[in-house]
Amino acid sequence: MKDVxxxxxxxxxxxxxxxxxxxxxxAEVLDRALSDAKxxxxxxFVASSTxxxxxxxxxxxxxxxxxxxxxxxxxxxxxxxDGSGGAAVALAYHALRSEEHNCVAVVGVDKPNDVLSNQxxxxxxxxLDTYFERYFGITPLSYAALMAKMYLKKYEYxxxxxxxxxxxxxxxxxxxxxxxxxxxxKLEDAVNSEVVSEPLRLYDIGPLADGAAAxxxxxxxxxxxxxxxxxxxxxxxxxxxxxxYDTLYSLNEAARRAFEKAKITPRDVATAEVHDSFSxxxxxxxxxxxxxxxxxxxxxxxxGDLPVNLSGGFKSRGNxxxxxxxxxxxxxxxxxxxREFKRVDGSYGVVHSMGGVDKVSTVVVVGL
Amino acid sequence: MRHESVPIYWRNxxxxxxxxxxxxxxxxxxxxxxxxKCRCGSTELENVELPRxxxxxxxxxxxxxxxxxLKQKPLxxxxxxxxxxxxxxxxxxxxxxxxxxxxxxxxxxxxxxxxDGKHGLVMYGYKFRPVGGx
Numbered sequence: 001m002k003d004v005x006x007x008x009x010x011x012x013x014x015x016x017x018x019x020x021x022x023x024x025x026x027a028e029v030l031d032r033a034l035s036d037a038k039x040x041x042x043x044x045f046v047a048s049s050t051x052x053x054x055x056x057x058x059x060x061x062x063x064x065x066x067x068x069x070x071x072x073x074x075x076x077x078x079x080x081x082d083g084s085g086g087a088a089v090a091l092a093y094h095a096l097r098s099e100e101h102n103c104v105a106v107v108g109v110d111k112p113n114d115v116l117s118n119q120x121x122x123x124x125x126x127x128l129d130t131y132f133e134r135y136f137g138i139t140p141l142s143y144a145a146l147m148a149k150m151y152l153k154k155y156e157y158x159x160x161x162x163x164x165x166x167x168x169x170x171x172x173x174x175x176x177x178x179x180x181x182x183x184x185x186k187l188e189d190a191v192n193s194e195v196v197s198e199p200l201r202l203y204d205i206g207p208l209a210d211g212a213a214a215x216x217x218x219x220x221x222x223x224x225x226x227x228x229x230x231x232x233x234x235x236x237x238x239x240x241x242x243x244x245y246d247t248l249y250s251l252n253e254a255a256r257r258a259f260e261k262a263k264i265t266p267r268d269v270a271t272a273e274v275h276d277s278f279s280x281x282x283x284x285x286x287x288x289x290x291x292x293x294x295x296x297x298x299x300x301x302x303x304g305d306l307p308v309n310l311s312g313g314f315k316s317r318g319n320x321x322x323x324x325x326x327x328x329x330x331x332x333x334x335x336x337x338x339r340e341f342k343r344v345d346g347s348y349g350v351v352h353s354m355g356g357v358d359k360v361s362t363v364v365v366v367g368l
Numbered sequence: 369m370r371h372e373s374v375p376i377y378w379r380n381x382x383x384x385x386x387x388x389x390x391x392x393x394x395x396x397x398x399x400x401x402x403x404x405k406c407r408c409g410s411t412e413l414e415n416v417e418l419p420r421x422x423x424x425x426x427x428x429x430x431x432x433x434x435x436x437x438l439k440q441k442p443l444x445x446x447x448x449x450x451x452x453x454x455x456x457x458x459x460x461x462x463x464x465x466x467x468x469x470x471x472x473x474x475x476x477x478x479x480x481x482x483x484d485g486k487h488g489l490v491m492y493g494y495k496f497r498p499v500g501g502x
Contacts, residue, residue, distance in 0.1 A: 118434060118435045119435060121432060121433060121435075122434040122435050122436075125434055131383075131401070135481065135482075135493070136459055137430075137436070137440070139432070139433070141432055142445040145428035146446075146447060149426055195429075196432050197430040197431060239457060240455040240456050240457045241455060
């Protein structure tokens with residue numbers, strides 16, 4: 001089977017793009033990625049979580065191609081909630097490995113700011129069990145809060161230790177030209193922010209933002225960042241029936257498979273972009289990914305700079321829902337070659353894209 | 369995206385009102401929410417009502433809520449382990465958050481979940497409260 005290379009990519013500034021429709025920002029970013037790749041595509045995979053609910057549009061891919069006048073190209077929409085981006089990358093990778101296609105584009109796009117913040121809560125809560133969780137007012141944030149509370153008690157950390165996550169993310173994101181919040185913060189800013197679901201405060205949440213990212217992947221190239229493996233896994237246990245609350249099971253299994261297929265270990269990872277829609281998820285992700293020992297993420301963060309979320313993560317770069325996984329892939333690839341980001345010292349990076357509260361995770365291993 | 373589907377609400381009433389779960393006739397595993405097939409492979413499942421007492425595992429006070437819950441916020445969201453060992457997540461009512469603690473004895477109560485204004489639909493379901501009140 002042929003290898004899969006990142007031939008070109010483009011990112012859209014994360015933010016509030018009230019002046020643009022969802023197909024506009026997707027088409028703009030795809031056009032820039034195609035110019036970057038200097039390649040034609042024979043399929044388009046669109047990752048998006050909420051096009052129907054927030055933007056009132058279906059078959060988005062066809063409207064994106066219409067905006068660019070690209071005719072007769074097959075389009076596929078991929079929806080795995082906020083993990084849609086990783087899932088679309090996985091399907092694109094398989095399409096190229098099987099040689100059904102030679103060059104494809106993955107566009108991740110979401111525009112949550114087309115609706116009011118309470119409606120955003122409704123939409124995000126639909127990643128939970130809509131009949132048994134969302135119906136009763138439960139949201140991903142409230143589950144993240146329960147997990148944070150249990151984690152801090154079990155491993156004897158203080159809230160201030162967790163709040164360091166936001167500080168680290170902002171220090172990383174300050175240098176990311178595409179980030180939503182490009183500035184450093186102090187620990188006091190985080191610990192004094194309003195309580196949203198105790199123990200979590202405002203700065204424990206990755207802000208929802210409009211965004212689009214495009215990656216052109218080809219199986220005919222011979223140089224540049226390469227996708228070494230992709231694996232997706234699902235956690236079928238209901239939240240209330242899980243054996244513990246400090247493991248991301250979908251990530252654990254996806255990571256095991258992805259590392260095995262890429263023939264590398266977590267120790268080889270020079271940069272990782274993990275799904276930290278809430279600070280505690282980032283902490284659990286670096287542990288379930290195997291980068292640090294169980295219960296050790298906050299201690300490792302205190303001891304030195306974790307090579308995690310150099311983009312700024314969801315807190316600083318932003319949470320662009322289904323688009324985020326595509327952002328993460330491009331960020332990791334660019335960090336490995338020193339484009340737009342400072343070049344990392346190493347040859348391997350990983351992406352963790354998650355849908356729901358540990359419902360489904362995709363892990364992508366990128367290498368040079 | 370408000371919860372305004374009558375068919376969805378109506379068909380889930382046994383679960384919402386009486387905590388009807390599904391138990392495997394072969395191995396005894398209990399699922400809530402209900403599943404179609406047991407993890408042991410059996411499709412012989414029967415409906416059972418969950419016990420109505422248990423203990424609090426953990427809780428949080430949620431201030432950011434969806435459209436249907438704006439008038440009720442903040443919500444106390446908790447995880448309760450019922451007397452048969454099955455855990456259920458839901459809202460906690462009739463409690464002062466700072467007096468709640470893991471291990472507290474809890475009971476199931478029947479409450480209004482969503483009300484569509486003064487004249488619209490009212491939808492009900494289970495919530496939890498501390499036994500004896502706090």
